[in-house]
Amino acid sequence: MRTLFFLFGALLLLCLAVTAGVSLGTAPIPVQTVWSIIVERIVPGSVEPFWSAGRENIVWDVRLPRVLLAGLVGAGLAVTGAVLQSVTRNPLADPHLLGVSAGGALGAIVALLHTGLILGLATVPLFAFAGALAATALVAFIARVLGTGADRLVLSGVAVAFTLTAVGNLLIFLGDPRAVHSVIFWMLGGLGLAQWQHLAYPGLVLALSLAWLIIRAREINALAMGDETAMTLGIPVRRFRLMLFVVTALLTGVMVAFSGAIGFIGLMIPHFVRLFAGSDNVRVIPLSAGCGALVLILADLVARVAMAPEDMPIGVVTGLAGGVAFIAILKRRG
Template sequence: MTIKVCLAGLAACLLLALSVSAGVSLGAAPVPLSTVWSIVANKVMPGVLEATWSAGRESIVWEVRFPRVILAGLVGAGLAVTGAVLQSLTRNPLADPHLLGVSSGGALGAIIALLHTGLIFGLVTVPLFSFAGALLATVAVAGVSRMTGAGADRLVLAGVAVAFVLTALSNLTIFLGDPRAVHTVIFWMLGGLGLAQWPHLAYPAIVLAGSLLWLCLKAREINALAMGDETALTLGIPVARFRMMLFVVTALLTGVMVAFSGAIGFIGLMVPHFVRMVAGSDNVRVIPLSAVFGAAALIWADLVARIVMAPEDMPIGVVTGLVGGIAFIAILRRRAF
């Protein structure tokens, strides 16, 4: 198992490097890999190479594609890690931010910021409102689950119900908003990374790094919680407080990622299942590997979205929805509920 896990980690890193290279190189105007990495090297260490490429190619690589690929990696990693944690937390293999309504809450908060309040807190306004919406959705799901008497393994049902309500509120918010901005918001709701810019990447990067570090340190406690509250209590884990902390962290991750990418479904559902197939169910391995494979998965999904209808961008949510829906059916066939 150790060798298998090491190979999985090595494969994940190689896949991520290949994904970043392909994401920056390929598109409506392909750029050779040698040129891509020469431009990157020259930006990181100015003057290290003689510029033999055009200003147009440099702009495509550094100003357009590279920040977009980095954002895709950050969002994919964040959503996949959130899915892995929620599946262990709820003991339900179908749990992910989209199905639990957390993404819908984040989208509602972001739409309110985009259409009604404006950037009252600067660049952090949309992530802040999105986190508040995601946290509200998480609390609502937990409250509905407790009110209906459903256990942690049935939390997805409560999440679907809350997601419907939040989606309806989002639609109402759009209906009441400025008609001139509605088209942009609707495209954003379908998922897209076309507005990625270097100054904006700091927010999802910091949130992902901090959350991922904390979750990796708490991976063994998450394992215990996945085995049941009684087991966790016997190991001295304060179950109620720890579960609430996990909900807050996953809401923060989801809210910030949704703020910068729109509502992208099924990455959190698919990737953790694939990771468990190759690395087992121990969250010490599942959480970091989910981050790497999730990053690679969304980079490739974004690449497909960019080239299928080039030079137009297809919403990335369409790609993940098609693939994720098929994966969802496959999971349902393998398991009985």
């Protein structure tokens, strides 16, 4: 009942955040108009139009897909952070731990500076996703050679992240200086590429990954108590840990491909959730998804209105707010 209460509260706040995210901006739109447009587009003919075509375009084609993408990315990064912190027994673990973010950034750099939009608007997300998958495969290969212990997987990810970051910096140095601004903005995180046809990919990956992780949440609890405890409960530790790393890397790779590198969500949200939900991953994983979505939607709203009409990189907002909030959480827990 406690978990259901928290989930209901998170969903209610999420609905309010979505409403605010679509309604507020450079051109504010009344809440009634926002929901009338949404209902009319979902069920044609249900509402008599009283709004302009420009407002409908802003709500349906620009802001709503952006807000939904922010929710999906925030949920995915927060869930990944919660799982990695439990599996590695490292409170500082986050979605960028395995070099996936560095791989995604490398793919985006290649697309923006060296190949151009050869596949249209989908070029940057596709190249970023390919880079994230390549980084995941590289970490898995190195970990297989060295062993799949939690510490070696983490160290393999750190090594791959440093290497791919160095390669990405070299490509920036060799690229067209006029395009460097767009690369830097993407690396700092941004949701300006959100389109309806792109939402299916992060949505499907998040739904499947979240369902699988919730089903295996009690096994994750056992793994968090130590390899010996998990083995006595009949859990194949090495295989299960590798499966968790693959799932979280895939989840991170897809989110990074559409949003760029956004920090602190995966690190901060699980700690905040554990303050009031405890350490049981049966509660922590779904609540992290809801809270992560809520926080990133609000962060994107701040990024859009703080320097309107310009968009502030969302990674700046999450970094500033996340740093202060994380210090406060550590002080309270300490």
